[in-house]
Amino acid sequence: MTADAFIFWFLSLVAVTSGLSVVMMANPIYSALSLAMTMVSLAALFATLGAYFIAGVQVIVYAGAVMVLFVIVLMLFDLREETKAFTRGQVSGALKIAMIGFLAGLIVMVMAQGVKFLAAPDVVDAAKLPEDSSKALGLVLFNRHIFGFEALGVLLLVVAVGTVALARSKGGTHAKH
Amino acid sequence: MGQDIFEITINGIKLIVIFLLMVQAVPILVWVERRGSAFIQNRLGPNRVGPLGLMQLLADAVKFLNKEDFLPRKAVRALFYTAPVYALIPGVIAYCAIPLGTPLQIEAFEMAGKMWGPYTFAMQGFDIGVGIVFILGISSLAAYTILMAGWGSGNKFSLMGALRASAQIISYELALGLSIVGVIMLYGTFNLTDMVLAQQGPMSFSFMGNQVVIPWLPNWGLFYQPLGFILFFAATFAESNRLPFDLAEGEAELVAGFHTEYGGFKMLMFFIGEYAHMMIAAGLVTTFFFGGYLVPGFTPAEIREFVAQNLASTPNGISAITSVIHLLAYFVKFALFLWFFIHVRWTLPRFRYDQLMDLGWKTMLPWALFNTILTAVVIYVAYNFA
Amino acid sequence: MPSTDVINQIGLSHYLVLSAALFTMGFLGVLMRRNVLVMMMCIELMLNAVNLTFIAFSKFSGRIDGQIMVFFVMTIAAAEAAVGLAIIVSIFKRYREVNIRFFEHLKG
Numbered sequence: 001m002t003a004d005a006f007i008f009w010f011l012s013l014v015a016v017t018s019g020l021s022v023v024m025m026a027n028p029i030y031s032a033l034s035l036a037m038t039m040v041s042l043a044a045l046f047a048t049l050g051a052y053f054i055a056g057v058q059v060i061v062y063a064g065a066v067m068v069l070f071v072i073v074l075m076l077f078d079l080r081e082e083t084k085a086f087t088r089g090q091v092s093g094a095l096k097i098a099m100i101g102f103l104a105g106l107i108v109m110v111m112a113q114g115v116k117f118l119a120a121p122d123v124v125d126a127a128k129l130p131e132d133s134s135k136a137l138g139l140v141l142f143n144r145h146i147f148g149f150e151a152l153g154v155l156l157l158v159v160a161v162g163t164v165a166l167a168r169s170k171g172g173t174h175a176k177h
Numbered sequence: 178m179g180q181d182i183f184e185i186t187i188n189g190i191k192l193i194v195i196f197l198l199m200v201q202a203v204p205i206l207v208w209v210e211r212r213g214s215a216f217i218q219n220r221l222g223p224n225r226v227g228p229l230g231l232m233q234l235l236a237d238a239v240k241f242l243n244k245e246d247f248l249p250r251k252a253v254r255a256l257f258y259t260a261p262v263y264a265l266i267p268g269v270i271a272y273c274a275i276p277l278g279t280p281l282q283i284e285a286f287e288m289a290g291k292m293w294g295p296y297t298f299a300m301q302g303f304d305i306g307v308g309i310v311f312i313l314g315i316s317s318l319a320a321y322t323i324l325m326a327g328w329g330s331g332n333k334f335s336l337m338g339a340l341r342a343s344a345q346i347i348s349y350e351l352a353l354g355l356s357i358v359g360v361i362m363l364y365g366t367f368n369l370t371d372m373v374l375a376q377q378g379p380m381s382f383s384f385m386g387n388q389v390v391i392p393w394l395p396n397w398g399l400f401y402q403p404l405g406f407i408l409f410f411a412a413t414f415a416e417s418n419r420l421p422f423d424l425a426e427g428e429a430e431l432v433a434g435f436h437t438e439y440g441g442f443k444m445l446m447f448f449i450g451e452y453a454h455m456m457i458a459a460g461l462v463t464t465f466f467f468g469g470y471l472v473p474g475f476t477p478a479e480i481r482e483f484v485a486q487n488l489a490s491t492p493n494g495i496s497a498i499t500s501v502i503h504l505l506a507y508f509v510k511f512a513l514f515l516w517f518f519i520h521v522r523w524t525l526p527r528f529r530y531d532q533l534m535d536l537g538w539k540t541m542l543p544w545a546l547f548n549t550i551l552t553a554v555v556i557y558v559a560y561n562f563a
Numbered sequence: 564m565p566s567t568d569v570i571n572q573i574g575l576s577h578y579l580v581l582s583a584a585l586f587t588m589g590f591l592g593v594l595m596r597r598n599v600l601v602m603m604m605c606i607e608l609m610l611n612a613v614n615l616t617f618i619a620f621s622k623f624s625g626r627i628d629g630q631i632m633v634f635f636v637m638t639i640a641a642a643e644a645a646v647g648l649a650i651i652v653s654i655f656k657r658y659r660e661v662n663i664r665f666f667e668h669l670k671g
Contacts (some may be wrong), residue, residue, distance in 0.1 A: 009574045012581045019585050022608055023592035028601050035604050036321060038585070042611050043314075049622040053367075054630050056310030061637050064317030064350070066644045068343055071321070071624040073648050074600060075328045075336060077655055096594045104587040111579040120585070122591065124647075134307060134367060136627050142285065145631050152638050166649040 007048055014041040029074050036067040053134040182365040183293050183376045188303075193324075195302045196269050202454045204234035206515060213516070214523040244441030249331055252438065256329030261439065261446035264322040268453025271315040273302025275460040276370045278470045278504040280476050282496040299370070300500055302469075303393055308369040309357060313350075316416070316457060320346045322450065327435035338434025341424050341530065349415035349422075355545035356408035359552040360465050373469030377476040395473045399466040404548045406466045408541055411457035415537065417451060419518060421525040424533055459514035461506065470507035477503065578619035585612035599654075599661045603647050610640045 018037040025031045039062040046055035141149060208223070208231060215222025223230040248254060278300035285295045305311045320343040327339020364372045380394040382401075399406050415422040428436030436447050463469055472480060481499045489495045528536070585608060593606030614633045621629025651661055658665045 002571055005573050007572045009570075012577075014583065016584055016588075019588045019608060022601075022604055023588055023595065028598055028604075031601050031604055033321070033325070035608060036318075038608065039611060040318070042615060045581075045615060046487060046618050047580075049618050051618050051621070051630050051633075052305075052322045052631050053310060054618060056307050056314045057634070057637065059314030060310070060317055060350075060354075061641055062607070062611070064314060064320065065347060066641050068317075068320045068324070068347055069644060069648055070344055070600065070604060071324050073652060075340065076652075077661065082344060093595070097591070100587055100591050100594065103590060105570050106581060107583040107586065108580060111583060112576065133627060133630070137630055140627050141631050141634065142630070148631075148635055152635060156638065156642060159646055163649050167645070167655065175579065 004048070008045070011041050011045050011048070015045070029071065032067060032070045032074055035070075036063050039063045039067065044102075050133060053137055179294070183288075183427035184296055184298075187296075187298060191441055192273060192302050192385060199269055199272055199453055199456060202456065203449050204238070206452055206455075206519075207234055207448070209516070210452070210519045210522075213519050216418050217523045218228075219518070226306070229339065236446070239441045241445050246441065246443075249438050251331030252329065253329045256325045259444075260322055260326035260329055261443040261450075263325065264319070264447050264450030265453070267315050267318045268450050268457060271312045271457050272453060272460065274308050274369065275457070275464060276301045276373055276469060277498045277507050281500045282492070284492050288476065300504060301370075304370060305368075307367040309367050310452075311360065312457065312461065313354060313357075317346070317350055317452065319450070319454065321436050326439070326447070327558075330435070332438050335433045335435050335437045338426060338431045341431075342435060345415055345418070345422065345424060345533065345537075348413045348417075348534060351415060351542075352408060352537060352541040352545050353412040355542065355549055356405045356412060357465070358545075358549045359402050359405040360398055360409075362549075362552050362556055369464050369469070373464060373471060375510070376468040377471050379474075382559070385562050395468060395471075397466060397468045397473075400553070402466065402548070404544065407551075408545050408548065409465065410458075410462055412537075412541065413462070414518070417454035417458055417518075418452075419455065420522040421528050422533060423527065423531050437531070447546070451557050455515065455518050459511050459518065462514055463510045467510050470503040472502065472506045481496055575619055575623040578615060582612040582615040582619070585609075597663050599651050599663055601667065602663065603644065603651075607622070607640060607644070610636055 015038050018034040018041065021034040022031045022038065025034065040059060043055040043058040045064070046052075046058060212222040212224075212230065218426075223233040226232040226236050248257060264335070276299065280300060281298045283296045283298070286293055304411045323339045323342045323346075326339075327342075330336075331429070361367065364375045366372060366375075376396050376398060378396050379390060379392045380396045380400060381388065381390040383389070394400060414420075432438070436444060439447060462522070470475070475483075477499065480502055481495060484498045484502070485495045489498050564599060569581050589605040589607075589609035592608065596602055596605065598612050614636055615628040617636070618633045621627060654665055654668075658668075
């Protein structure tokens with residue numbers, strides 16, 4: 001087995017195991033910690049695909065900020081044992097699992113079909129993507145996708161205002177009694 | 178990792194050596210901190226074990242190893258035991274990405290009947306293209322350690338200390354990240370080695386078409402980014418949970434914060450983690466603002482020339498001695514900043530928690546934004562109006 | 564499919580199947596779990612799986628635009644987490660529980 005292949009299989013094993021434990025763990029804190037693990041292993045997978053900057057941002061934003069917020073909230077609630085972690089009803093549960101299996105098959109099939117439409121799906125075209133992709137990323141972001149970037153700025157402003165309003169309103173997180 | 182077995186072995190050994198350097202620096206730092214604080218407070222400090230009390234930490238380590246290993250009744254076993262181990266990992270991995278000296282070049286040689294090609298070993302654990310982003314990402318994972326320890330202990334004081342510490346780390350990460358943006362724009366790279374090399378020689382820059390050279394100043398980032406330096410340095414104090422920002426372990430309110438329930442060797446591992454963060458901060462400040470491993474007044478090429486004329490004759494020897502000189506220059510700067518961290522701890526009083534949050538969100542974040550915009554405007558003017 | 568050695572030749576389809584698996588797990592979690600926080604975590608997992616497909620396609624088709632999309636997805640995910648957590652904390656303060664059935668009180 002080559003080193004690249006080994007790294008891929010190892011990382012995907014970690015990602016799938018920790019992803020499964022996000023869903024299966026009865027204690028939500030363990031779910032959150034294993035989700036952080038999934039995100040770190042996905043960041044490493046991004047790095048194997050040559051997206052080093054995105055990998056770093058993934059660790060900073062997801063694992064370092066978003067998941068820490070989740071963990072803080074969970075620890076504040078102090079939900080030690082969850083009695084009814086999963087949905088009740090065997091028929092509806094079985095139906096849901098069947099639906100999910102169907103969806104998984106559908107996704108895999110669509111992807112297997114869609115790969116054919118790429119020009120050369122299994123050949124890495126190393127010449128097109130520069131080795132240090134951060135600079136190219138910045139150029140594309142601020143030239144071709146500048147509208148999306150600005151729209152995201154507006155979205156973040158709206159979200160910030162909304163969150164503060166939610167926290168300050170009656171019954172909110174920081175409401176004065 | 179490397180082309181052949183020799184290079185891979187050396188790179189592996191390098192990682193272990195850097196890890197050992199970090200771990201071994203901790204007893205010395207603790208000794209410096211205890212003796213230094215004693216002199217600051219007009220006491221003597223530990224001076225019984227060994228010369229100048231230098232063996233004190235060895236005695237302490239033996240004591241730590243012999244302490245009883247206990248689990249609090251309400252603790253969560255898995256988290257309680259894994260948290261101290263995780264406290265070490267981010268610090269050590271992040272420190273490996275900081276360059277410590279000029280690369281060591283070894284010419285082709287013959288060993289075991291085979292030619293081993295010329296090698297270049299960087300004086301750092303691993304050279305990463307996006308060095309800053311990597312270090313910021315890895316060290317932001319330290320918040321999990323604190324939360325795991327605080328919640329896993331099953332103690333209200335621990336939990337409150339952990340919540341305070343992690344909220345503080347998240348808040349100051351913003352100011353920290355924004356204060357580096359100016360530096361990144363200045364050097365135009367994420368790579369730490371390239372940053373260091375951009376700072377060699379006397380201060381010289383082109384401004385609106387004129388080449389300005391100031392021969393008596395080194396070309397350090399400090400003189401281009403003074404505001405960025407102050408913000409970055411202050412934010413690293415908060416990131417490593419040191420005084421004046423060590424609200425997480427305010428004795429008067431929280432006993433000892435997230436490590437209230439820890440003792441013995443587990444406590445020591447948290448200690449090493451804290452000092453590792455201090456070392457990363459000192460290393461980054463040196464790299465960004467004080468020319469990294471460069472000797473002020475001399476470029477690496479000049480030092481190499483000097484060594485070739487006076488000290489060594491073989492190419493390997495020249496390269497090795499040059500590397501060692503730069504390594505020493507790096508460690509002098511590094512040690513100065515570590516001492517600064519210790520001195521601040523024993524000089525300034527602690528903040529109140531609301532003051533801490535106000536400082537982070539209402540003072541440092543706006544100033545860091547201002548620094549970013551100012552740097553962008555100045556760079557634009559300097560390059561585009563000739 | 565031209566690839567023959569499935570274990571050693573890591574191609575685009577490997578990453579796609581991995582991302583499909585992660586996406587399905589997230590979907591499973593959203594349907595099966597009753598804790599709102601865990602449901603939000605599962606949504607994050609699904610977003611991450613989609614990010615992986617973007618990066619993989621960007622690498623294997625040689626265009627960098629896929630990485631830009633990941634950027635946007637990350638920003639939106641962070642915003643979503645902030646608002647979602649604020650709502651969850653408000654609900655918890657009222658009912659001392661984060662089960663999904665309390666969220667029907669949000670109307671009106």
